[in-house]
Amino acid sequence: MNLFDESGALAVSTRLQRLSDQFRKDGMLIYQANQIDFEPKWFPVIYALHIKSSLSILELSEEIGYAHPSTISLLKELEKEGLIESFKDEKDERKRMVKLTVKATALVEKMQPVWDKIRRAATEITNTANNLLLAMNETEYQLKKESFFDRYQRISQEETESAIQVVDYKPEHAKAFYDLNFAWISEVYEVEPEDEKVLSDPEKYYLKNGGAILIVLYNDEPVGTCALKLSSEGIFEMSKMTVSKKIRGKKIGELLGNAIIKKAGEMGARKVILYSNKKGSAAGINLYRKLGFVEVPLIRADYKRADIKMELDL
Structure with missing residues (x-):
């Protein structure tokens, strides 16, 4: 146990970042082991568009929980990789929609068996007495009720x-x-x-x-x-x-x-x-x-x- 583990809730952001980095690092190794040219950071957008078919940028931001500028930055990268394409909404030409390209659809098909194994491996890791996924759901619910910053302000007041x-x-x-x-x-x-x-x-x-x-x-x-x-x-x-x-x-x-x-x-x-x-x-x-x-x-x-x-x- 290091000093961050001993610090309890004070270092929750640092520990979550550490967990995220470990999952991302191993995720890269998994894709490389399967000769798949894919980065874990692309997953939220690719998966959302795979499930939802097409979304506006605002809808996509809300779906993946990213800030609008972060979503735009990620979309630009994916567009450069030829994995997403944009088009105008038929009902409202001012609205920009995005969807997967043929290349991305083929890539998703290739990744499906890999995702199944990733899901099983992640379930083994998180299926503990204090189930991580359940804890994440509860934590996200608490943050929706009152943000981290708002709680700090309230406690200070x-x-x-x-x-x-x-x-x-x-x-x-x-x-x-x-x-x-x-x-x-x-x-x-x-x-x-x-x-x-x-x-x-x-x-x-x-x-x-x-x-x-x-x-x-x-x-x-x-x-x-x-x-x-x-x-x-x-x-x-x-x-x-x-x-x-x-x-x-x-x-x-x-x-x-x-x-x-x-x-x-x-x-x-x-x-x-x-x-x-x-x-x-x-x-x-x-x-x-x-x-x-x-x-x-x-x-x-x-x-x-x-x-x-x-x-x-x-």
Whole structure:
């Protein structure tokens, strides 16, 4: 047993590749032993067209489970070998169909007895207590339900969410509130006097005026902020929403946005408004739209950089 065998599921792709390489290598030896000029990589296309007679390129791609570019590349190679030919579909001339040539049909006839023995040999190899073919069917079914990448993303998100807490602002969060917001504002915009006033005393600007501040903790470290300022009766302005650059890409912004909207509802808000900048905060505006905010006419704003106003009715 080598290190890849011991690594378990981590090396599943490497081990499958190793198995595939061994089968392909032995497959070449089998064809050579029978004086058949055929490469194992051609098998999916040749076999599919042998069974289905003719297929469009898209149908063939779906049948063999290859990406469209990979199918095209393989077809070009087989066409060069004189094993497939293309023609226009009688019902739709825009559709390109492919089929086996006379040469390929004769080759398939020659390979049939060889394929029968290959099937028997492969059955001996795979017919174990943990039947490989059954396991492959189950694995392919699982991948159709949810891809490898999507599973990774889900597991990562679950781990992130388990490490996240959204808490109400406390005095000990003052420095984090200042640092996190100053970082993103100064990176894209000019820090305005209004920014300094708000960041330096968030309790006075937000909390003492009937607002709220939420802090995102990731493994107990402050990594995000969002505030609500009471604008008028039943209307709150959402501002100072940011997530640390080092933790972006984990959907924390969306989680924070939903939390602040929920907070506004608990505080009796019937509407939440916000001001932003179309160019400098494009990603943020996309998030606001996802959260349900819609653009409304901008009449005035406290910040020079603001060029868009959005609102959400609760």
